[in-house]
Amino acid sequence: MHREFEPPVAPANYQPPTSAEELLLRYRSGERYFQDAVLGGAELSGTNLSNINLEDADLEDAQLDGVNLDGAWLRSANLEDANLAGANLVNANLRGAYFHGATFEGANLKDAALPSGNGRESCFRNATLVECNLRFINLIAANLEGADLSNAWLDNSRLTRANLTHATLIGVNLDSVDLVGANMDGIIS
Secondary structure, eight states, rough: OOOOOOOOOTTTOOOOOHHHHHHHHHTTTTBOTTTTBBBBBBBOTTOOOTTOOTTTTTTTOOOTEEEEEEEEBBBBOBBBOOOOOTTTTTTTTTOBBBTTTTTTTTOOOOBBBBBBBOOOOBBBOBBOOOOOOOOOOOTTOOOOOTTTTOBBOOTTBBBBBOOOOOOOOOOOTTTHHHHTBOOOOOOOO
């Protein structure tokens, strides 16, 4: 079960970083607040960014493969077409985040905080979630239209009212998944 926590707060005179290099330098010095950062296309592969606050950040097309985002705050962030293959997003707050076309192959999203049906639903439309650990996550009302969830682990997850139209669910065990009200038109299984 996801543990709720408060995100890191802004330091005095906060200014968003203007490059991946600046973000990493400030992160290494102990800063964790990077709300509204504009880092489209940033190269951050394999870095440790645990407990970082990237709320409302623009990380479109960012390279985040293998990154450690354990406990990260990515609420309402734009990660369209980002590469998060093999990333660790355990206990990350992803409410309202935009992952259209993002790649999560082999990523760990166990216990991540996702949509709660309160108008801050996350978008995983056309995302690649192949072999992802999606155990115990709440995908209530999430948009997973056209997403590839092949061989993903969804044990004890909630997909209530989720849009799974044309999603690929090959090799997925749905026995313990709550699918009440989910749109499963045209799924491939």
